[in-house]
Amino acid sequence: MKHSTQKSLDELLADLPREIAPPRNLWRGISRRMDRAPRRARPMAYAAAAGLVCACVASALTWVILRSHASSPASQLATRLPHIEEPMNARYVAARDELELNFRQRLALLDPATRARIEASLAVIRSAHEDIRKALAGDPGSPVLEQLWQSTWHDELDLYDHVVRATQPTMTRT
Numbered sequence: 001m002k003h004s005t006q007k008s009l010d011e012l013l014a015d016l017p018r019e020i021a022p023p024r025n026l027w028r029g030i031s032r033r034m035d036r037a038p039r040r041a042r043p044m045a046y047a048a049a050a051g052l053v054c055a056c057v058a059s060a061l062t063w064v065i066l067r068s069h070a071s072s073p074a075s076q077l078a079t080r081l082p083h084i085e086e087p088m089n090a091r092y093v094a095a096r097d098e099l100e101l102n103f104r105q106r107l108a109l110l111d112p113a114t115r116a117r118i119e120a121s122l123a124v125i126r127s128a129h130e131d132i133r134k135a136l137a138g139d140p141g142s143p144v145l146e147q148l149w150q151s152t153w154h155d156e157l158d159l160y161d162h163v164v165r166a167t168q169p170t171m172t173r174t
Contacts, residue, residue, distance in 0.1 A: 096157070103160040106167040118163060125155045 007015075107115055129152035136145045 099157065099160045099164070102164050106164050109167050110163075118159070122156065122159055125152055125159065128152050129156070 107118060110118070129149065132145055132149040132152060136142065136149055139145060
């Protein structure tokens with residue numbers, strides 16, 4: 001319901017003046033505002049803060065997961081039964097022995113300097129394997145040490161395989 005004293009919006013807009021002349025002293029205020037340096041955001045500070053928050057959240061989640069894993073029955077069994085023995089599967093042992101024999105034969109074909117570097121690399125791998133085995137004896141439930149220990153097996157076998165492949169005679173078609 002509209003009161004007779006109340007004007008419509010269109011009437012109010014029609015009553016507004018079409019132009020307003022600014023007072024003469026306006027420019028001083030505008031120029032003062034333009035001279036001020038704009039406030040700058042600090043994107044590096046925001047990025048650093050976001051990174052810190054993400055790192056804290058990731059650390060907390062990792063801690064919770066590792067703590068729950070450490071109390072699981074499987075990890076308790078792993079700590080009671082250390083499994084740091086070399087694999088005893090007969091097929092594995094036979095395949096490894098054959099690969100090592102082939103490696104030794106092919107290694108003899110290489111020049112002495114190359115052979116010495118490969119032997120030094122093999123010594124480093126075996127030394128690391130032994131160091132990790134000793135560390136595992138002290139902490140048999142460590143999944144990181146277990147993974148590193150298995151990795152040294154793979155590194156040794158990969159070295160054997162690389163030497164055998166590199167010294168294989170090339171196949172030619174006739």
